[in-house]
Amino acid sequence: MTKRSLTVDVEQVWEIPAAAEIHMLVPIGDRDRMLTLAEKITELGATSWRPVVWRRSKSVEGRGEGPTFVGKIRARMISALTQSGGGWLPEIHPSAPIARALAASPAANRILLDANAEHGMLSVSNTFPMVIALGPEGGLADDERQQMIDHLELGVVLPAEAFAALQKGNTNRADANAFWQIQARNLAKMNSLNAHIVVGTDGNTPFAPHFEMEDMVAAGMTPAQVIRAATSNGAQFLG
Amino acid sequence: MTDTGTIEANKSADFIVLDANPLDNITNTRKIASVYLRGASVDRSSYK
Numbered sequence: 001m002t003k004r005s006l007t008v009d010v011e012q013v014w015e016i017p018a019a020a021e022i023h024m025l026v027p028i029g030d031r032d033r034m035l036t037l038a039e040k041i042t043e044l045g046a047t048s049w050r051p052v053v054w055r056r057s058k059s060v061e062g063r064g065e066g067p068t069f070v071g072k073i074r075a076r077m078i079s080a081l082t083q084s085g086g087g088w089l090p091e092i093h094p095s096a097p098i099a100r101a102l103a104a105s106p107a108a109n110r111i112l113l114d115a116n117a118e119h120g121m122l123s124v125s126n127t128f129p130m131v132i133a134l135g136p137e138g139g140l141a142d143d144e145r146q147q148m149i150d151h152l153e154l155g156v157v158l159p160a161e162a163f164a165a166l167q168k169g170n171t172n173r174a175d176a177n178a179f180w181q182i183q184a185r186n187l188a189k190m191n192s193l194n195a196h197i198v199v200g201t202d203g204n205t206p207f208a209p210h211f212e213m214e215d216m217v218a219a220g221m222t223p224a225q226v227i228r229a230a231t232s233n234g235a236q237f238l239g
Numbered sequence: 240m241t242d243t244g245t246i247e248a249n250k251s252a253d254f255i256v257l258d259a260n261p262l263d264n265i266t267n268t269r270k271i272a273s274v275y276l277r278g279a280s281v282d283r284s285s286y287k
Contacts, residue, residue, distance in 0.1 A: 213265050223263070223265045227261060
């Protein structure tokens, strides 16, 4: 590099509000599993990532640890963020035993997801900030889990399958609502600038376009504008 | 809406008839009374 300065034109600026505050305590385990987890957690908009050493973690061969691996986690998170159009990279904290990890977390709604949990699906209080501790592959030992409940204020215990379901599709209402708010604001902005708006849908459920139209009115368009968007604007757009 | 078409006898048009005014409430677009495709009423009973 010989140049000392560089001028950059900023053409577009996106404002992406941060999602609800969720701190993830992830199990140290197999490298590939951890990388996949890092990707999913980034897509879900988690606030922070801290690997936790569970008892079972110590027996895993080829586990994801060390500074080089932290670099790989970060790179995977960045690509997941780019692909999902997110704006907030989870903050990566150094690994710690569970007690220390919880002590370093903010006062929060604490949840443990563990494959061996007996409680089954309990209702989770949807309050934030939230700390979600994930048990290791194969689950926690019974005494280890009991210790979490008794001494570490981990209120609700869910099987890890619940998290797997979450990974498949983001069903978190808070996230979905936050995402809708962004879309609604963008739509209102475009509408106020007289952009030609055309109703579309990729849903195959009955009335999907109608729900879409209702959301557009909720976002601030008038019913007449929405009906034009759903009819003549589409015809014009297609010529 | 001066640039849109008109509905007259012997013209071809695609349109729907609603039971309530969609300008009052957009959810009224779900209250479909009948559907016309190229000027002819569509029998919707087979779709239900």
